[in-house]
Amino acid sequence: MTKIKIGIIGSGGMARHHLARFSAMETADLVAIASRNEQTGSHLATEHEAVFISEWRCLIEREDIDGVVICTHNDSHGEIVLAALQADKHVFVEYPLASDIGAGEVVLRLAEERGRVLRVSHPEVVSNTHKALKEKIGELGDLLLTSFVRLTPGRGSRPEILFNLPVSGTPAHFFIYHNLSCHL
Ligand SMILES: NC(=O)c1ccc[n+]([C@@H]2O[C@H](COP(=O)([O-])OP(=O)(O)OC[C@H]3O[C@@H](n4cnc5c(N)ncnc54)[C@H](OP(=O)(O)O)[C@@H]3O)[C@@H](O)[C@H]2O)c1
Structure with missing residues (x-):
C-alpha cells in the first residue's frame, strides 16, 4: 500500500x-516533526518515532515528505503554506489559511497550478450547527446574502497567545453566534 508521508510543524x-x-491511519506515515520549541518538539518526535527538526524550512525541503500539516500560531500560517506549496508539498493547515485575503488568494492559485491539495481546518460545513443553520436559513426564502460567524474559545492555558491579536486573531469568546441574513 502506498502511504502518504507526513511532516508536522508545531508541537502544541x-x-x-x-x-x-x-498515527491511527494505515495510509499515513509520520516522518518528521519540526518545532522551534525543542522541548515539546523532541518529546513528541520521540513519542511517535519521528525525526525532530528545529527549523520548519528544513522539514518542507525534505524529499521524503509528501504532505505538511501546519499547527503553528496564526501569524505564521501564510508564510509556511506558501513555502510548502513552492516545495510541491500537499498542505493541511490549521485555520486561518493566511493573515490577509491577498496572501490567501496567492496560495490558493499556487495549489491549483501545482496540482497540490490545500486543505484548511476545520470542516465546519459538516458540523451539526452548520447543517441546522443551513436548514433554517433555507426556510426564510430567497436570500441575497447570509453570513454566519462563530467565535470559539482559544486555549486558556497560554493567555499570552490567546490575547495576542496578530498571533491568535480576535480575542476568543465562548461560542458567540452571529447570523446575518438579507432578503432579495
Ligand atoms: N481546528 C481546531 O479546532 C483548532 C483548535 C484550536 C486551535 N486551532 C488552531 O491551531 C493552531 C495551533 O494552535 P494550538 O492550540 O496547537 O497552539 P499551541 O498549543 O500554542 O501550539 C503552537 C505550536 O506552534 C509553534 N509555533 C508557533 N508559531 C511558530 C512559528 N512562527 N514558527 C515555528 N513554530 C511556531 C509553538 O511553539 P512555542 O511552543 O515555541 O510557542 C507551538 O509548538 C492555531 O492556528 C489555532 O488557531 C485549531
Missing part, C-alpha cells in the same frame, strides 16, 4: 491532536 495542542489521528 493541535499538533498533538493531529498526530493521534495520523
